[in-house]
Amino acid sequence: MQLGSPPSYGAEQSFSQPFAPTDCDSAATCNPPIATGDSNISQLSPNANAQGDAVSLQNHNGTADLVTPGATGGTLVDAESHSVIYNGGSSKKQYIGDTDPGAGDTSHVLSTRPISAAALSGSTMRVPGPAAGTPTRIDLTTQGTVQTVPTNAPCVPNELQATAQHWVYWSCVTGPGRRARHGHRYGDGGGLSTAERRHRETARMQAAELFEQKIKLREVARRLRVRRKSAYQWHQLWRDGGATALASRGPSGSRCRLSPRCLEKLAE
Numbered sequence: 001m002q003l004g005s006p007p008s009y010g011a012e013q014s015f016s017q018p019f020a021p022t023d024c025d026s027a028a029t030c031n032p033p034i035a036t037g038d039s040n041i042s043q044l045s046p047n048a049n050a051q052g053d054a055v056s057l058q059n060h061n062g063t064a065d066l067v068t069p070g071a072t073g074g075t076l077v078d079a080e081s082h083s084v085i086y087n088g089g090s091s092k093k094q095y096i097g098d099t100d101p102g103a104g105d106t107s108h109v110l111s112t113r114p115i116s117a118a119a120l121s122g123s124t125m126r127v128p129g130p131a132a133g134t135p136t137r138i139d140l141t142t143q144g145t146v147q148t149v150p151t152n153a154p155c156v157p158n159e160l161q162a163t164a165q166h167w168v169y170w171s172c173v174t175g176p177g178r179r180a181r182h183g184h185r186y187g188d189g190g191g192l193s194t195a196e197r198r199h200r201e202t203a204r205m206q207a208a209e210l211f212e213q214k215i216k217l218r219e220v221a222r223r224l225r226v227r228r229k230s231a232y233q234w235h236q237l238w239r240d241g242g243a244t245a246l247a248s249r250g251p252s253g254s255r256c257r258l259s260p261r262c263l264e265k266l267a268e
Contacts, residue, residue, distance in 0.1 A: 034079040038228045042079030044086070047072060051107070055084045057099050067097030067108045080120035081221075081228060083140060087115050094118060096125065096140060100222050111143055117170070121162035123225055128156045135160065135168050141225060204246035207234045 033043040041058045048054035052072040056064040057079070065082075073089025084097045094115045097108050119126045121137070124146060129136040133153030137146045157170035203224045210220045211234075221231040237245040 031076045034076060036079045036081055038081050042076065042084055044074070044076040052090070053086070053088075055079075055086050055097060057082065057084070065099035065108070067095070067099060069093075069095040069097070069109055070107060071095070077118055078120045078125075080122075083120055085118050085120060085125065098140070100225075110140060113143075117157045117160040119160040119162040119168070121168075122230070126160050126162050126168050128160070132156050132172075135170060201247065204234055205243060207231065208238050208243040208246055211235055211238050 031044040033041045036042055036057060043056055043058065045054045045056055048056075048066070049068065051068045051070045053069065053074045055067040055069075055076055057067075058064050067084055067086065069086050069088055069091075071086075071088030071091040071093070075087045075089070077085040077087055077094070079085070082099045084099075086095045086097065087093075088095060092115060093112045095112050096110045098110050099108050113127075116128050120140075123140055124137045125140060126135050126137055128134075129148045132155050133151050134148050135151060135157065136148045138144065139146050151168075151170065153170055153172060155172040157172045159171040161169040163169075203226060206224060207220055207226075210223065215223075217231045217235055218228060220235075221228040224231070234246055
């Protein structure tokens with residue numbers, strides 16, 4: 001290849017297993033790989049086995065974990081840590097997978113739901129809410145709704161992206177040839193309610209106990225069902241300041257500067 005030449009795409013495979021096309025400029029359909037945020041990559045393998053498509057999480061050590069939804073003709077929607085979202089073409093369902101040992105059955109499918117816009121965010125996923133402009137957070141384990149936040153979006157998002165557990169970006173169709181795009185930052189500690197903060201603090205305290213037992217960080221993340229990145233961050237705080245460094249500091253944001261009298265007026 002000479003300098004200045006456009007890159008070329010060859011057959012993409014891993015251990016003789018072909019991946020879905022990733023060249024979105026030339027392929028009719030494509031599924032680019034998605035970085036999971038913990039040094040691994042997730043990629044779709046069409047018709048990987050007798051069950052149909054498979055979503056692989058390629059580990060940095062050369063091994064791969066598979067989610068096998070039992071559907072074909074699908075697309076890889078999102079991946080983060082050990083979780084993936086896959087839309088089944090043949091089944092018309094959305095699959096949430098988790099490659100941690102013991103998660104789901106042998107297919108590693110945690111749950112299914114109707115196909116919609118979706119984005120992973122830590123131990124939750126963002127999906128469109130019941131009304132226009134209300135992205136909702138769902139707990140991946142319980143499938144319960146943990147938060148619904150109005151964003152003033154004029155329509156139901158058909159694309160969602162989440163980042164840093166504080167921001168969600170949405171895109172939706174407002175009319176023929178017209179789209180609306182916007183970003184929204186979640187307040188209150190990155191979108192966590194008081195109950196969620198208590199749950200998070202409990203997980204951090206449990207992590208401190210595991211750190212004392214010298215449990216490997218990957219195992220800590222697996223047991224507590226948190227991202228490995230979170231486990232690494234908690235371990236650094238614990239190493240520097242002990243368990244007290246992992247205590248909740250309450251909601252983030254500036255301190256309220258309103259006087260008690262003003263607060264009473266607002267409550268009327």
